[in-house]
Amino acid sequence: MPEPLPKTMADRGTFWTQAPDWRSVVLQYDSWTARPVLGLHRLLVSGNLDAALGMFAPAVPSIGLWQVAAGSVHPIRVGRDRMLLTAAKPLVATPGWNASGFAVSPATDAYVTIEISGPGLRALVSEMTFADLEEGSPSAATLVCGQQALLHRVDEQTARIHVEAPLGTYVWHWLETR
Amino acid sequence: MQLFSCPFCGPRDETEFLFAAEAGKVRPEPAPEVSAADWSKYLHRVSNPRGATREIWVHQTCGEYFLMERNTVSHVVANTQPLRGGEA
Known part of the structure; x- marks a missing residue:
């Protein structure tokens, strides 16, 4: 009768950092606070972005690196022909190809969004990314804590970091152990 | 940095x-008539010049593939340009 495998061999999940309970976690430090943004709706749009903006967020320019987003729908620019739309209310769209020349992919569960605010925001973010935030960039995509992310602000002292959902635990753990 | x-x-x-790749490399065609040696050369042989070079790079975060002209000795980047509408 062979020996049973050690527990750590049977369950590799114990090697990984435990995912936070996104419904309740908050980090509170002297100069900044971090919390996940819950209930955010997301669509990934590729193709003719002008046509897509006309449909989802008329007269709203796409948001680049460190730019301040305004309005109820945030069209966050990923690349030349791709953006992530986020909104507190559901975004009505038919998934797939749109005749106006863009494709829509539901992405609500594909990302985790972490919001950081406070007077220490700028100093903290300068530790998280090499990007020159004052230089400006039409794309909000950059490396944050070494991971691909979208970085922008919603007001002067509040930033949002959107990372692919599996990376959310890592970025949160980075903030916890900073 | x-x-x-x-x-x-x-x-x-x-x-x-x-x-991503050397600029100017052309995939040998038609595939059925390409010898193993030519296919291997296309896949694995790079000129790796000392000095000025033209290469295809990708910006991972936004997904843009582009042409970069740089110097492999001085590391000076002379030019970058999008691949759209041009030949590399």
């Missing part, structure tokens, strides 16, 4: 970029 300039995003840290 070195800055590369993505044609779309502007200057970004080198860690955001990856080398």
Whole structure:
């Protein structure tokens, strides 16, 4: 009768950092606070972005690196022909190809969004990314804590970091152990 | 640390970029008539010049593939330009 495998061999999940309970976690430090943004709706749009903006967020320019987003729908620019739309209310769209020349992919569960605010925001973010935030960039995509992310602000002292959902635990753990 | 300039995003840290290919390499066609030696040469042989070179790079965070002209000795980047509408 062979020996049973050690527990750590049977369950590799114990090697990984435990995912936070996104419904309740908050980090509170002297100069900044971090919390996940819950209930955010997301669509990934590729193709003719002008046509897509006309449909989802008329007269709203796409948001680049460190730019301040305004309005109820945030069209966050990923690349030349791709953006992530986020909104507190559901975004009505038919998934797939749109005749106006863009494709829509539901992405609500594909990302985790972490919001950081406070007077220490700028100093903290300068530790998280090499990007020159004052230089400006039409794309909000950059490396944050070494991971691909979208970085922008919603007001002067509040930033949002959107990372692919599996990376959310890592970025949160980075903030916890900073 | 070195800055590369993505044609779309502007200057970004080198860690955001990856080398993709030598510029000007043409896939041998038609495939059924390409010898194993020519196919291997296309896939694995790179000229790796000392000095000025033209390469295809990708900006990982935004997904832009672009042409970069740089010097492999001085590391000076002479030019970057998008691949759309041009030949590389």
